[in-house]
Amino acid sequence: MKRSLRNEILAKRKAQPAAEQKGKSLRIAQKLLGLDEFLGAGVVAAYLPVNGEVDTAGIIEAARKAGKDVCVPVVREGGAMCLVLYGESDELGRGKYGIPEPLEKPERRHVDMVIVPGVVFDKFGHRIGMGGGYYDRYLKDKECVNVGICFDFQLVEKIPNETHDVPMDIVVTEREIIRIEK
Secondary structure (H helix, E strand, C coil): CHHHHHHHHHHHHHHCCHHHHHHHHHHHHHHHHCCHHHHCCCEEECCCCCCCCCCCHHHHHHHHHCCCEEEEEEECCCCCEEEEECCCCCCEEECHHHCEEECCCCECCCCCEEEECCCEEECCCCEECCCCCHHHHHHCCCCCEEEEECCHHHEECCCCCCCCCCCCCEEECCCCEEECCC
16 A cells, blocks of 8 residues: 555656746745744754655755754664754765765754655655655654655545654645644
């Protein structure tokens, strides 16, 4: 079920025209930037997008302009994901799976908000990622606000979830903000 849903949504995401993706990404960023949780965060983690994911450049730029520290994920040797500080002038390399990441940075322990990518989200905060479990393992013991961002077509009513899946606190699309009741 997860695999077929993942493949179906990935195909839709890949087929989305670049101009449409850019416009929707801007609307998602505008909604996220207005969240009280974002406004109150001192340290925000975002991902560097690949393969048609929601573009986070506007979010990262706005966070920096607001004086926030910005972190991005890095997958270390052994497969553990951590977050590292991401400066404007940082040189980027290609990490695991070809994802851009800053070179040689120490791990950032405290983060107030983590902006999480996903292939599919539901209205209960569950997500289907690419299947590696990196975000679930990272977020399981963290006390931060987890915000999933996706295009509206990536949002479904309900997806199967497992005990190790870490739900989002908020899901933001270009059309709506969903606050998850816990």
